[in-house]
Amino acid sequence: MTSSPADQALSPQTGRGLRADAERNRCRILAAARHLFATEGLGVSMASVAREAGVGKATLGRRFANRDELVNAVFADRMDAYVDAVTEALADPDPWRGFTGYLHAVCAMQAADRGFADVLAMTFPAAKALEARRAEAYHRMLELITRAKDTGHLREDFTHQDVVILLIANAGVVTATGEAAPDTWRRLVGHMIRSYATPDAPIPPLPEAPAPTALYRAMVRLSHAAQDSDVEP
Numbered sequence: 001m002t003s004s005p006a007d008q009a010l011s012p013q014t015g016r017g018l019r020a021d022a023e024r025n026r027c028r029i030l031a032a033a034r035h036l037f038a039t040e041g042l043g044v045s046m047a048s049v050a051r052e053a054g055v056g057k058a059t060l061g062r063r064f065a066n067r068d069e070l071v072n073a074v075f076a077d078r079m080d081a082y083v084d085a086v087t088e089a090l091a092d093p094d095p096w097r098g099f100t101g102y103l104h105a106v107c108a109m110q111a112a113d114r115g116f117a118d119v120l121a122m123t124f125p126a127a128k129a130l131e132a133r134r135a136e137a138y139h140r141m142l143e144l145i146t147r148a149k150d151t152g153h154l155r156e157d158f159t160h161q162d163v164v165i166l167l168i169a170n171a172g173v174v175t176a177t178g179e180a181a182p183d184t185w186r187r188l189v190g191h192m193i194r195s196y197a198t199p200d201a202p203i204p205p206l207p208e209a210p211a212p213t214a215l216y217r218a219m220v221r222l223s224h225a226a227q228d229s230d231v232e233p
Contacts, residue, residue, distance in 0.1 A: 026063050028053040033074045037115025041175060042071065042122070068126035071119065078116045079133040082106065086140040095147035099154060100193050100204060102144060103163070104186075107170045111185045117171040121164075153201035166192055180217035181210040 032052035036044045046067060050060040064070040085105040092098030110117035124130060141160060148154035169192075170185050177184040186207035197203055210218075 022063075025053070025055050025059055029055060029060055029063055029070075030073060033070055034115075037071075037074060037118075038113045041114045042067075042118040046070070066126060068124040071124050072127035072130045075116060075119050075130060076133075078109065078113065078119070079130050079137075081109065082120070083133055083137045083140070085109070086137050086144060089144050090140060090147070094151075095144065096151045096153040096201060099144055099148035102141075103166065103189055103193060106167065107185055107189050110167065110170050111174050111182065114174060117174045121168045121171040153198055155196055155198055158196050162196065176222055177210070177215075177218040178221055180221055181214035183207070184210045184215070184218070 029049065032054075033049045036049060036052055046060060047057060049070070050057045053060070064073065086102055089098035089102035089105075092101065106120065110120055119130075123134075138160070141163060145154065145158065145160060145163075149156060149158070166189070170188060173185050173188050187209055190204065190206040194203055194206070
């Protein structure tokens, strides 16, 4: 006896097939979003993610209702690493060294992934899990700042807002320099640590400035990006 289409739709085998297809689509969407976010930042459209994944916009919408949900799924592991960075810094017996190491570690995460550079400089209210991990890292960072101040090496007028300012600035540097001068962020962090330190604080050596030709390429790249944005409809 031949089963009807309705019977086939309800069969365990077909159900497993639909679930497998849905999971494959989800994995393709996440892979596409990771690639686009890492190379182009969070400014890419959901339509671009769908095209990169080879799925329709409706399929994307069924898996992720909005950008915040997609960001939450893509960057969950990186946000875990962000929390781990401050936890590791707190474990350092030298709080000042832990503090400076934390700044380097987090800015390095931004440099490695343009999308994550944006994530650390923005908020996503609908991404509940991601924001919960951010809040966890924030409270641990407050403890790290207090401990660093207790050493006498971190300026008393330093506040947690200064870390946010650094992350926003570093996100801009990472975006602007791209592959033309990829280590420029290290120079920025080096200068900022000097501004945070008291006169007698041990300060890591200042990284070398990027080569003039590398900065020139970065400036040309920015100019081309601005021109492209001007001609977009």
